[in-house]
Amino acid sequence: MCKRSAALALLAALTLSLRLPAQSPSLAIQVYHPTAKVSPTLYGLMTEEINFSYDGGLYAELVRDRTIGTDWQALAHWTLVARGNSVADVSVDQATGPSAALPRSLKVSVTSATEAAPAGVQNDGFWGIPVRPRTSYSGSFYAKTDSVGVPISVKLVNDGTGATVASATVIGLSGEWKQYTFTLKTAQVPVTANNHLILTIPRPATVWFDLVSLFPPTYHNRVNGNRIDLMEKLAAMDPKFLRLPGGNYLEGDHISERFQWKKTIGPLVDRPTHPSPWHYRSSDGMGLLEFLEWCEDLKIEPVLAVYAGYSMMQEHVDPGPALEPYVQDALDEIEYAAGDTGTKWGAERAKNGHAAPFPLHYVEIGNEDWFDRSGSYDGRYAQYYKAIKQRYPDLQLIATAPIKSMRPDVLDEHFYMAAEQSFADANHYDKVDRQGPKIFVGEWATREGEPTPNLQAALGDAAWMTGLERNSDIVIMASYAPLFVNVNPGGMQWATDLIGYDALSSYGSPSYWAQVLFANHLGTEAVASTLANAGPRVYTSVTRDEKRRKLFVKVVNARSDAMPLSIAIEGAPGVGPEVTLISLSGKSPNATNSIANPEAVVPVESHIHTAGAKFEHSFAPYSINVLELSY
């Protein structure tokens, strides 16, 4: 065709298309045509100590740097209190502590003090100590003294007013290390995080303290338990598993800094604490048993990640005899979690207070071993696989990098994306080889907004989740990461985290709500659907719940204009007439939630009355929607 006739043909086509009415966007759904099973365990949680997730986060301890007796050289978060003319000195005593694990302590030497002018120490908590009215706080410390019988006054004090909000006196101190307990009860005090804890001595004496602890009421009233508001937020996500304990936190920067589970169980005084790769020391109050009890409280299963001989500074253990002790450690860990009380480590768990074994189906071998440049992961995975399968043939073993020598049961893949990437990659798993290993997307997030994701990120997440659901025959599990961030200055090491909090309150980001919406409307099968004429940035997934005869239609409109969509449920004339619509939207992609404004972007439920199986709805700009219908 010559240039002139080509131009004429184009003009004719353009003219024709201008005259034709624009094709309107439509979604045709074949409710009786299932395309894939939806994994019942698709949505879960991933956790590690990062962004003050446990210490200063989920783990409800209120005292910061409670174990002075570790390897801190200087005192952090502990300062001298000297009322009136009292004279005292505070230091770290490297020579005495309450246990082999905590060999050092906080030494308070009071040379002059009275009842009216006592001296001692104060702790400022994790960006304050939250206080609520009519609440009991359970406290304890280890101590010894050179002045037998010296009483210790314990108080919660308001930072601004200096008013005591709760107090107790501990007596009976001796020359031997011993644990003392106390209760602080508040009266009708205002809710505030601006408080500190003080321990004072009313006469000249030297007192050594360690493991000073204070807990508010916890979720399910667990001793050494978790923050209630954060656990409630997790429960609302309807998760099915918890991937623990990391992440980089499992590996540590160095082999010596890996998560050594055996040092995280039993009495707190026997836990030495350890450095984490996220630049602060972990108290290990959230130890292996606490992780498992966290699962129990949410009625979910652990996905237990075991250390596999690689740490982040390119340190690795060669497969073969050198790796054997690490493999044995993993076998012991599995036994601690899931063995009955007739086994060595099952009995140890019972001794630690939990006789019943925890359900366990998945064990992950390492974390992100694609970073290991030595090429040793293939051999390491194979060695763990052989040893674990021999004892536990039913466990599914997750690889964290592709394996050439064998087919792993499950492969963990991680995705951290900008919103544009999440949109562009929403079909990522559509063409994945069904003969390959099952996929666990063990970490993923759209990273826009900090400390927590904004609506644009949530739209990216939702677009991407439509792909996970469609392909949930192969993608059996997925968990957003990281889960938590303490939003105080210095609290965040990794931007874009699902749930934000300070000492007093917490909020879910728009991405959190996207997770809630998707996980609470999962369905059991994906069904065939055809989206037509919708243009870019519109994503859908349709699932049904066979038993409940519910249809879930997810529509993500990431565009700046409303999108009228004509929806036809084919082959189901009895559908409707009431449709529940839950919608998460905002005026701008930058819309977000925060401590100050926790509910700027939250789901809103409404109802659509339809005349039958065909109806139209206009989906708001920047919106994530779930339609729930009975069929």
Ligand code: AHR
């Ligand atoms: O989620 C933050 C970090 O990202 C994880 O610790 C690590 O596994 C990944 O690289």
